[in-house]
Amino acid sequence: MTPLATYLTDRDADAGLRIRTAAVLLFARQGYAATTIRDLARTVGMTNAGIYHHVPSKEALLADLLISGHQGLVEATATVLDGVSGAAERLALLISSLTATHALNPLTTRVMDGELRALTPGSAALAEVIALRDAYEDRWRQAVADGVREGVFHVADQKLTRLALMTMCTGTSEWYRPDGDSTLEQVCAEFVAIGLAAVRAPARPLPIADLSLLPDLPWEPPRD
Amino acid sequence: MTPLATYLTDRDADAGLRIRTAAVLLFARQGYAATTIRDLARTVGMTNAGIYHHVPSKEALLADLLISGHQGLVEATATVLDGVSGAAERLALLISSLTATHALNPLTTRVMDGELRALTPGSAALAEVIALRDAYEDRWRQAVADGVREGVFHVADQKLTRLALMTMCTGTSEWYRPDGDSTLEQVCAEFVAIGLAAVRAPARPLPIADLSLLPDLPWEPPRD
DNA sequence: TCCGAGTAACCGAACGTTCGGTAGGCCGAT
DNA sequence: ATCGGCCTACCGAACGTTCGGTTACTCGGA
Structure with missing residues (x-):
């Protein structure tokens, strides 16, 4: 695990911040349209439903x-x-x-x-x-x-x-x-x-x- | 209808060329990931299945x-x-x-x-x-x-x-x-x-x- | 005991792709 | 001239999958 991946999945760090950091990473790499909520969830170590607890859409x-x-x-x-x-x-x-x-x-x-x-x-x-x-x-x-x-x-x-x-x-x-x-x-x-x-x-x-x-x-x- | 839209839906013009022209138009405007085969088909005046007669994927x-x-x-x-x-x-x-x-x-x-x-x-x-x-x-x-x-x-x-x-x-x-x-x-x-x-x-x-x-x-x- | 943070399971819609079928044109044999 | 056979170009409907988003539930800590 890279330090970045470790940070993104760290349950002690603020989830909203981790989600936004992961979103920037994936949107920059693959583009917004090609990035799924499930990609995002996997990157921060959650399920897709968990994301919606922190983000409206x-x-x-x-x-x-x-x-x-x-x-x-x-x-x-x-x-x-x-x-x-x-x-x-x-x-x-x-x-x-x-x-x-x-x-x-x-x-x-x-x-x-x-x-x-x-x-x-x-x-x-x-x-x-x-x-x-x-x-x-x-x-x-x-x-x-x-x-x-x-x-x-x-x-x-x-x-x-x-x-x-x-x-x-x-x-x-x-x-x-x-x-x-x-x-x-x-x-x-x-x-x-x-x-x-x-x-x-x-x-x-x-x-x-x-x-x-x-x-x-x-x-x-x-x-x- | 714009001249471009007229050309793209002209059944007398070469379909492969029309599809490629429409693809460039849509990929440039919305991005590849956000463009669907159905978008493409609508732009050239076909159904989505018709596209696959001219293009493998x-x-x-x-x-x-x-x-x-x-x-x-x-x-x-x-x-x-x-x-x-x-x-x-x-x-x-x-x-x-x-x-x-x-x-x-x-x-x-x-x-x-x-x-x-x-x-x-x-x-x-x-x-x-x-x-x-x-x-x-x-x-x-x-x-x-x-x-x-x-x-x-x-x-x-x-x-x-x-x-x-x-x-x-x-x-x-x-x-x-x-x-x-x-x-x-x-x-x-x-x-x-x-x-x-x-x-x-x-x-x-x-x-x-x-x-x-x-x-x-x-x-x-x-x-x- | 209650609440924030998360999960498992799920929904309707849309996706890329495939399938069977057909309309219309060409073409050699009759 | 006309017929059967074949081809190109498409359509309508459906396939399995994945999408964004939702619901009902669980669980650890204050």
């Missing part, structure tokens, strides 16, 4: 993960940007914090980015996640627009540029390994350099987000 | 889409790179052709990039797709390694850099719209500039892939 479980995850990202980003002025500095902090969040929470972020479509169209939960995501993306829109207005950024298409940069950052969850050749700080610095080059900002030293201010995504499964 | 259908899609990408890339020397030129062609392929075939590429995990682990089909994908990624590995060896690229971590750039290119399928603010040529040129900046290549004019050499992915559903 499979979709409510996903919705809970998505909403709280996005809330964490939005709140942490507000903290990271607090009091920082200058479009280049703010964009650098957005790039580095999004990158680091995905590198440090690859499974949770994979579910957050990839399983939105699994929520029932028109549901209140979906609307809530979309509202949170829009609020987050507005930070990026603002940063790019400010830079262009101030004359420090020069971009052909603001939306295209923003999406390309955000994609680069979120993609980190697919490949980053802490035991790879680059440290997380190196990755963040590299991505900030690429991002600022993409908006043709003058090259100069720029800050990296304080890793202690990043969102706490409490059901990210520990690495095995 | 749901998974074989997915495998067929993935294998032929990756074959197309590998073959087209060989054509695009044929006779081109110089690491910067070759990287520029890789970036622009991957970007354009994703922009022009968003649904097929989304299935190709996102539904590999739906194939049965250990199956021959999965091994075939992985072999094709590895062959494709080797083109990128070679281009980056060549540039570093020739001294024209300066990169901290080759694998990290390659993955970041490939992610940027493949992400195009998620947001590119032909009626947006940028033309496909502008997007490609922009991404080439970003990519070459990422490897610290000296700035100079670089080629864009000839769009007529791109892979033909015959079941990409026409835009609605």
Whole structure:
């Protein structure tokens, strides 16, 4: 038994937390649709009926993960940007914090980015996640627009540029390994350099987000 | 009825092609696991049993889409790179052709990039797709390694850099719209500039892939 | 004695897949 | 020209299985 599997089946630990951790693990690995309640139950050492003692439904479980995850990202980003002025500095902090969040929470972020479509169209939960995501993306829109207005950024298409940069950052969850050749700080610095080059900002030293201010995504499964 | 829906239910058109087109549409929208044979049948105007006259199984259908899609990408890339020397030129062609392929075939590429995990682990089909994908990624590995060896690229971590750039290119399928603010040529040129900046290549004019050499992915559903 | 946490057994619905059957077209022999 | 035989392309109905979810019950601890 791996340490993770041992933790997930530990009857002394909080069951709601174990279920959410297992859900992130399985949803990230197999996808929401391909994960059954019985998969989840087996992973936490219960029967399928036991799951329903802690969770109202499979979709409510996903919705809970998505909403709280996005809330964490939005709140942490507000903290990271607090009091920082200058479009280049703010964009650098957005790039580095999004990158680091995905590198440090690859499974949770994979579910957050990839399983939105699994929520029932028109549901209140979906609307809530979309509202949170829009609020987050507005930070990026603002940063790019400010830079262009101030004359420090020069971009052909603001939306295209923003999406390309955000994609680069979120993609980190697919490949980053802490035991790879680059440290997380190196990755963040590299991505900030690429991002600022993409908006043709003058090259100069720029800050990296304080890793202690990043969102706490409490059901990210520990690495095995 | 949209033109697409009309085509998909047209009994005069080849059924195998209509089924594959509908499969790409639904797999891209809802995911493979969440798409049922009955969804597929309804989309092409048949019963679920009728589908099995043209396709041996749901998974074989997915495998067929993935294998032929990756074959197309590998073959087209060989054509695009044929006779081109110089690491910067070759990287520029890789970036622009991957970007354009994703922009022009968003649904097929989304299935190709996102539904590999739906194939049965250990199956021959999965091994075939992985072999094709590895062959494709080797083109990128070679281009980056060549540039570093020739001294024209300066990169901290080759694998990290390659993955970041490939992610940027493949992400195009998620947001590119032909009626947006940028033309496909502008997007490609922009991404080439970003990519070459990422490897610290000296700035100079670089080629864009000839769009007529791109892979033909015959079941990409026409835009609605 | 009561309650939180769990189980065994079960439900209706939906799943991928298979089966027997049939409508309509082609084709060589009559 | 027409008939029998065969083929492609599908349909209606059902198969066994598995799904998300429910019900009735058990049991250890406060």
